[in-house]
Amino acid sequence: MSTPAPWVRTRLRTAPLAALLTAALALTVVFLSAALPRAQDRGADDALRSYLRTAGPAANGLQVTSAIPRSADGAQQLDVTAGRLTETVGALLPLDPSGPVYGRRGTQPRSLGDPSLTRPDGVPPEIAVQYQHGANDHLRLTSGQWPGAAAEGEPTPIAVSQAAAETLGLRLGTVYAGGRSVLDRTGPPPAQQVRVVGLYTVDAPADPFWAEIGCALKACLNLTPSSGPADPPEQYWYAVALAGPEATGQVATWGHGAEDYWRLPVRVDTLRADRLKQTSYDLASVMAGPVAVRMTTALDRNNVRITSQLRTLIDHARQRQGAIDSLAELGPAGAAGVAAVVLCLAAALSTERRTAELRLLLARGAGIRGIFRRLLGESALTVLPPAALGAVLAFTLLPTPRWLPAAVAAASVTLLALLAFPVRATVLLRERADRTRSGRRRLMGELAVLATTVAAVTQVARRGVAPAGEGVDPLLVAAPLLLALTGALLLARLQPALIGLLARWAARRPGAIGFLGLARAARGSGGSHSRPSVLPLLALVLAVTCGAIGATVLSSVADRRAVVARYNIGADAQVAAPLGSALPDAFVTAAGRLPGVQTAAPIWIMDDVAMAVSVGRSIRVNVVVADPAAYAKIAEAAGRGRFDPALLAGGAPGQPLPALVSSDLPEGDFTLRLGAGEAVPIHTVGFVDGTPALNGAVGVNVLLPLGPATDLLPRIGGPAKWLAVGPVDDARLHALAQQHLGPAATDTKPGHVARTAAGEAAALGNDPLQASAERMFWVAVGATALFALLSVLLTLLRAGPERAATLARLRTMGLRPRQGLALILAEALPQTLVAALGGALTAICGVLLLGPAIDLGPLVGAATTTGLRLTASPILQQALGLALLAALAVLAETAVTARRQITTELRAGDNR
Incomplete structure (x- = not known):
């Protein structure tokens, strides 16, 4: 006896084009399903980091201050405390490798009474003395030397920036006596002196090291406090002078008291948008939680205070992200819905192509489970390798630390692509010829979809969008899809009647081409009642609806920005x-x-x-x-x-x-x-x-x-x-x-x-978070249009052989090539135009029903009370654009069909 031929290899060799198209579809769908979540994560992370960088380095860290200890060796204690803080905080938060910035600063500045110094409104300039660890490594001396220690009773040596010295009129080597502060009328007596021993300049003023002492780089113009119209504010110069580590004691003397400070910069480039909640908790623990208690105890210092603006910034970023999330998910949800429909359509068309073969196997004794296993093997060979390649491409081209959403999306799409054909074929083989029961099940399913749609839309219109911080609103994301599904099911019921009316109108017109094409369209593609017709219609309606709603959102955002x-x-x-x-x-x-x-x-x-x-x-x-x-x-x-x-x-x-x-x-x-x-x-x-x-x-x-x-x-x-x-x-x-x-x-x-x-x-609109959401909208709209066009191509590809045979038979009866083109257009375009019109009407309903509940403020960039407004331009653009793409696909398929020879299409016994 001969060995049976391998099933999978034989079937793939029999239909290589179908296998290749299935693999290409799986590759495309899996790649997009994995790429969209990763692109969203990258956009959210980039927006978060840009937002935090805009706040400045002083806000992106923790500030720790304390009273100065009694020990004279202040610089060494500052170093030890900086190490302890870095070790404790670094266990919870990613600290910047540049290290902590710390030192000692005086409580108050002192005025310089030298009459030769610059006085804009007659107010003497002020100098604050500060020690900051490692300052001499971030500057360049232009003259003099770096300040060192001072003997008892000697003036405190300081270094001043070259720009501040020129502005104030300070001279190298001169001793200046300190007086009362402008802001403290009852301050310390003028019993302290400083000597300018060095002048410096900074080559990188934007260095985060200088974030909190900008007046150490140049003199700052301040205003005296005003007590009323009779006492207007006056201008005076203020500058920060730097002291060496040996003069930390003199810093407190000059400043009438001092405090030690440490700034621990957080590495914002490592923060992730999906972990903001945990980051906020960690910051709270460090600022006022158990970590703060441990730090305060371990430092053995008095009056330790831990503050940070970073937690406020992160909480605000969470609110912005949560407010945009629901809107940003509308586009990808529509693309996912159309992609699922396309996969189901491909499976249905494949099942229809092989129905006779599968029924013959069943009649010859094959079991349904055995057929299912063999079909699953075919799907595994044509789906799994391209799906794996698509996922690898998405993960490689769009690197991001978060991988779970993309992996779940890719696995879900792969599972659907893998099981769609075997499950559809198995269900078809189990069906009985009871059309009444099948029609009743379809009616009950459609009523269930209608009830779900009404409930979802009513709930969204009643309660509005979920509050910011609650995450993505599932009802808001699902409502447009449910509206599109309901509109497609309604159109599937009305389409034969509508096209039938057109066919009866065409019957009264001269010529038979229009009537013949419309009659075939009214009976279904190619006149076959078994061919699926709801799925192509659903794909087109979903594409037009979701694309039109997304375009309306972007158009409304642009209009509101102009108004604001x-x-x-x-x-x-x-x-x-x-x-x-x-x-x-x-x-x-x-x-x-x-x-x-x-x-x-x-x-x-x-x-x-x-x-x-x-x-x-x-x-x-x-x-x-x-x-x-x-x-x-x-x-x-x-x-x-x-x-x-x-x-x-x-x-x-x-x-x-x-x-x-x-x-x-x-x-x-x-x-x-x-x-x-x-x-x-x-x-x-x-x-x-x-x-x-x-x-x-x-x-x-x-x-x-x-x-x-x-x-x-x-x-x-x-x-x-x-x-x-x-x-x-x-x-x-x-x-x-x-x-x-x-x-x-x-x-x-x-x-x-x-x-x-x-x-x-x-x-x-110059906000990375808004720009990322808008990019995702347009990418999703493009992907939706691509999948809708793919559904049209799949339908034309399946109906192509039968249509070609019909045209060949009509050619033998005198049909001219131009009339054949008109016949194909009359058959295929009405369904596309009806789907485009139905999608536009569904989008209008979605905007009218859901528009008032949508808050466009986060995308606009300003508070606005106006929701989504109905505008004709974006809806018409999406509907007409998709109808045009579908028409071009029909014309391309017609050009290919016209090249086929009549003798090829009229072979005896060919069942097409």
Whole structure:
């Protein structure tokens, strides 16, 4: 007897193309399923680390302070304590390898009474003396020497930065006596002296070593405290001088007391977004828990305090991450749903292709379990190797410490791809010919899906999204999928009737091509009732629905950012003059001519003006003078302080000026007291809450019309702001402002401020966490479209041989090639168009039902009360784009079919 042929090898050799396509599908789906979670983790980790780095090195660590010990050997005790702290804290938190930064600093600085030193407002400069371990390794001496020890009664040797010495006028080798501190009127008597023995410069000012003592690199300009209008603040210079380890005792003497400090920087590059909760617990344990108790006991010091801003930053990062998680999961959930449908569709098509073979095996005595094992062997050979390759590629191309979610996703998809075909074939073999029972089961399943969808949507609309910190909201993620599933099942019921109506309409038209194609489409692909038709429809509806909802989210986020940016700056463009100056007329004229400017107006502003509201009673108000017509358009565009410009018309000479005031003032006549004591009567003609020119200003606002108030302008001065409405180019506005107004304002230098709504909107979106969520949206939308297109190709591939045979038979009856193309389009495109329309309608329902419950604030970058808004553009783009892709796939398949020879398709006994 001959040896039986190996089953798996024989079947794969019989259909190599099907095996290759199955392997490619498994590779793609497993790769994407493993890549999406890892890409999300990488985006979340990068966003977390960027957020923490923005806070600065001083905030990314633990600060430990204590009273100085009685021992004279302070430097050695600081070293020992630093080692103990590093060992204890390093067991829980990843510390930066640069090591701790520690030293001793005085409680107060002392003023230098030398009259030769720089005094901006007549206030003498101040010097604080500080010892920081290893400072001489992070600087470069330009002259003199590094300070050492000082004999009893001798001045304390110090080193000062070259920049601070030049600013204050300090000279090398000079002895300076210390007086009372500016902030302490009852401080220590001037009985201490310091000698400048060295000048240094720092090549890397951004080194975290100098994070907390920036005034050791250059002199800082401070202000004296003010006790009221009669005592305005005055400027004075302040600098930090460095002492050597031998002078730790003199640090306390100069500073009228001192404290020891240690800063243990945490290595933020190793922190992970998925472990923020545990990191927060560890920080709490170190700051006020059992670890803090052990450290305080082991240090044997008095008044030990452990503080850190890092825990606050991490808790805030957790809230931001939790608020975005649910929104970020909408896109990947849609892609996962479409991928699952595509796998089931591929399994159903494979089962249909081999139904006759499997039934013949069953009739010849094969058992269902044996058939299942053999089909499982086929699936294992075609699915497992490419699935393993896809997972390895995802783990290699997207490295991240967290591997469990990606592994679970890849294993789940692999299991589905492995079992879909054997299970589907086994179920088909067990089916009986009882169509009534099968129809009843289908109806009950559809009703169950409908009930689940209604319950999920109702619950989300009623309670809203799960609060921040609760993790991903499963109902919010599942609701769009359930809506798409319900819409697809409803379309599957209605599609034959709808296409049948079109077929009856085409029957009354001349020509048989349209009627024939629509009739075949109404009966199902190729006219076969056994061929699955719900799965391709479900894939397309899911793709359009999830893609449209994701695109609507991104479109709404962009719109809300533009609205928030315009509201914040009071217009589409704003330029504020430097403090104490005004905008020149040349700039106002040139700015009004910039491309895109639709309406522009200079604004005169007077802050803190006295206004008499009754006899003996006055309040402080902010006065704004502007052209009413232009300013009303600006207020309308900004969405704040809207008013009717006709209210400010009038104002005859000698009459009170018409004014719009805040709503907390009564209507009537008031008097403004200008700087020189001049009284300006005003008459309230209306109320307005807020005004674009004074966004964020505290107090009562008064708006005066420019025409009647022209006589006041010489006493007010020039315009303080310029506002405009229109798409003004950000770069051109900044260049024009710098040309006429000089350098822009910075954190340390005054100057003009130029802002545009486009620039503000870009700044709102300049958050790595938001950018990561948006990238995931677009990647998920692309993956969803890819899987939907793949479902169309699978359906066309399965129906292709039968369609080609039908066309060949019709060609023998006189069908022309162009008519054959029209026939294929009439058969295939209606289903695609119906699916695109159904997906668009389902997306509209999803936005209307779920939109009010979605909080877009975390993605916008600012608090907003408006949920998801229905806009036609993103939904139409997704529906039409997917319909176009499907149509191109049909045309490509038609071009391939047209090349087949008639004699090849009309072989006797061929069952296609």
